[in-house]
Structures are given as C-alpha cells and as structure tokens.
Amino acid sequence: MRYAFPFSAIVGQHRMKQAMILTAVDPGIGGVLVFGDRGTGKSTAVRALAALLPPIQAVEGSATNAESPEDVAEWDRMAGTEMVDKPTPVIDLPLGATEDRVVGALDIERAITHGEKAFEPGLLARANRGYLYIDEVNLLEDHIVDLLLDVAQSGENVIEREGLSVRHDARFVFVGSGNPEEGELRPQLLDRFGLSVEVRSPSDIEERIEVIRRRAAFESNPEAFVSKWAGDDAAIRDDILRARKALGDVETGTPALRDCAELCLALGSDGLRGELTLLRTARALAALEDDGEVTRKHLRDVAPMALSHRLRRDPLDEAGSTARVERLLHDVLA
Structure with missing residues (x-):
C-alpha cells in the first residue's frame, strides 16, 4: 500500500498550505499556483491534501466521477448504477501529454461502422471533482494551455471530430507549480489561477533538520508515521468540512x-x-x-x-x- 505524506507533517510553508486548504473549502476560488525552489514540498502538499480530504460519492465505474446515475454520459459504458466512495482524485498532467490524452479521443471508425459513440476519456475526465496537478506549468505547450483555458472557463470538456461531438463535466481545482527561473507563465493562464504563493527553501537550520527528520521517519516506516499524524490530519479535515457548511x-x-x-x-x-x-x-x-x-x-x-x-x-x-x-x-x- 502506498502512503501519502501527512499534510499536517509538512514543515513550514504556511502560505502554501493555507492556500490549498482555502481552495478545499471553496473550490470556486480557482486553484493555486506555487512558484519557487525545487524540493520545497509542492507536489507533496497537493497529494497530502487530497489524501486528507473525505472521499467523494460517485457512480461506480464512472470515468468522470459522476455525482449520480442521471449524470452518466451515454458513452460511459463502464458506469454502473450504484454509488460508491472514491478517494478525491489527483491527476498529474505531464508536460509531454498529447491533446488526445488530455481531452480524450473519439473512435471515428467505430462510430462509422457501428453507429455508436466510442470515446476514450482523457485526463480531464479523470480529474473531474478533484485536482489537476501540473508540475513545471510554465513549460506547458501553448496549445495545451489554450485547451485548459477553455475548460477552466466553462467547467465542461467538449471534443468534436468529423461531425461527432462528446462533452462531459470537467470541474477541478487547478494546482500548478514551477520554477520562475525556467520561464514565465502566459498571462492568460496566470490569471486563471485564483491564488498564487511563493515558496522558498527554509533558511533556519532547525527547520531544515526537522524536515530531514520527518522525511527519514516517513521513508523508514510509512504506516507508523502516517498513524502518528492521523489525529492532526483529521482535525484539518474536520475544519474544512465545518467551513464548507458555514460558507453560505x-x-x-x-x-x-x-x-x-x-x-x-x-x-x-x-x-x-x-x-x-x-x-x-x-x-x-x-x-x-x-x-x-x-x-x-x-x-x-x-x-x-x-x-x-x-x-x-x-x-x-x-x-x-x-x-x-x-x-x-x-x-x-x-
């Protein structure tokens, strides 16, 4: 079993953790951009927060984590009718991903020969109701940036090929990370992130020692380390759930x-x-x-x-x- 590093065990980085918690309270804020040094816990924090959040209720087998059987698309043939608990999805979008892998691919031949829509869902379908994480987001190819801008604006992914059209919900929290020394982010994409934080490597010697100590303890015995911090993670989870109810x-x-x-x-x-x-x-x-x-x-x-x-x-x-x-x-x- 793979364990995620506990969110509450991350040393320092208050602003980054606060921003991620706030987007968990209200995903409509629009995601988080984390710029800074390598090795400062950016990707660790994303996965830790998703592991901390309560599971989502979704249709069993649904490729888009549909909220109810009525929301299941006609092409989603693996979906059942039962509701199950699923972990909050965290989907990585690699820099070299093709357009079909991101938005999904239509099987034109099957549509012509069998008269049915055959759709292979992409990363955006899997990220629905969860997190889409892009490391080195400032190096993302322009045409993928344009796709993400359209989906982020509408909350829906639309694929059109040869007169065929497929659409599905694509509501997710954007989390991007990068190093500003490796290139700037396009202004259009930069503006789509609700929050932006800068992270730096800790300069305090005691803080650096504590980072090393906790990481070594986690790698030595993940189960025991996660168990040790479970109470603190549960307290953060309870705060998020309470805040969601109080938000209105x-x-x-x-x-x-x-x-x-x-x-x-x-x-x-x-x-x-x-x-x-x-x-x-x-x-x-x-x-x-x-x-x-x-x-x-x-x-x-x-x-x-x-x-x-x-x-x-x-x-x-x-x-x-x-x-x-x-x-x-x-x-x-x-």
Whole structure:
C-alpha cells in the first residue's frame, strides 16, 4: 500500500498550505499556483491534501466521477448504477501529454461502422471533482494551455471530430507549480489561477533538520508515521468540512466590498477578477476561522496570495509582487 505524506507533517510553508486548504473549502476560488525552489514540498502538499480530504460519492465505474446515475454520459459504458466512495482524485498532467490524452479521443471508425459513440476519456475526465496537478506549468505547450483555458472557463470538456461531438463535466481545482527561473507563465493562464504563493527553501537550520527528520521517519516506516499524524490530519479535515457548511452563512458587508475595490484600484489590477477572487478567498478564510462576517483582517491575510500575480509590472519598482501588495495593504487598509 502506498502512503501519502501527512499534510499536517509538512514543515513550514504556511502560505502554501493555507492556500490549498482555502481552495478545499471553496473550490470556486480557482486553484493555486506555487512558484519557487525545487524540493520545497509542492507536489507533496497537493497529494497530502487530497489524501486528507473525505472521499467523494460517485457512480461506480464512472470515468468522470459522476455525482449520480442521471449524470452518466451515454458513452460511459463502464458506469454502473450504484454509488460508491472514491478517494478525491489527483491527476498529474505531464508536460509531454498529447491533446488526445488530455481531452480524450473519439473512435471515428467505430462510430462509422457501428453507429455508436466510442470515446476514450482523457485526463480531464479523470480529474473531474478533484485536482489537476501540473508540475513545471510554465513549460506547458501553448496549445495545451489554450485547451485548459477553455475548460477552466466553462467547467465542461467538449471534443468534436468529423461531425461527432462528446462533452462531459470537467470541474477541478487547478494546482500548478514551477520554477520562475525556467520561464514565465502566459498571462492568460496566470490569471486563471485564483491564488498564487511563493515558496522558498527554509533558511533556519532547525527547520531544515526537522524536515530531514520527518522525511527519514516517513521513508523508514510509512504506516507508523502516517498513524502518528492521523489525529492532526483529521482535525484539518474536520475544519474544512465545518467551513464548507458555514460558507453560505458568511456575511459580506458594504465596507468589505469597498475595501476590495479600493485595494484593487490602488494596485492597478486588470479587470474585476481580482476583487471577486479576493472576496471569495476572504469568505473561505472567515468560514474556516468560524467568523460570521468578512473583516479587514481576513482581507489583509489573503490579499497577497489573491492579488500578487495580477499586478502590472513596474520597471521602476524592484520589490517583488508580494511585497508591493503588502506595502499597499498598509496604505489602503491602515
């Protein structure tokens, strides 16, 4: 049996873990982009969070993790009628993946000879209701980026070949990671990520020692290590489930809306996606912290991760995007 490293056992990286928890509370936030050094636990955190989350209820054998028998597509012939528990899916999208592997492939010959739709589902079908993880997302080929942008916008994957058409739900949380030294991300894709965080290798010697100690303990006896941290993971899971239920009751007053608008105007962020994401993330944090209303405290806490990747470049300002957001937070939300 393969064990995932416990989410609660990850040392440091508070911002990365907080961003992933918030997208688990409200997947509509739009995913997480994690940029930084190699070996800082980016992929470990994604798989650890998915292992921590409760299983999803899906139709047995469904290639798209259909929520009910009524949602099963006509081409999904392996699907049954019983509902079963499935682990939250985490699907890796490799850099060299072909278009057919990502979106799925239609069997034209079978359609012509037998008059039936034969569809081989792709990675997007398997990721439905889960996570789609792209390592080195900044190196992804442009035509795959365009496909992902279309699906992320609509929540539906549509495949059309030779007059045939197949569609299925493709709602997932985007998680991308990469090293900024290896290339920049296309602005269109960058804007689709709800949150962005920067991670760095720990500079504190004691923290580095603790990382080594925990990793060695996990590799030596995974079962015992996972069991040791099971209680902490269960507490995080309970917090996420409680926050999901409370999310609809979190109030957003006019002062919070005004703060969002003033902050985004001061930052010069393009469009209104910044305000909407900032507000949605702040509501998720309020629900997580068992607060009934969005306050400036919530906005201050999430603004760097919700807005830092939406700023226009300023060649006269050498400060990083996160530093610029934090500086304006002090000015606007003093």
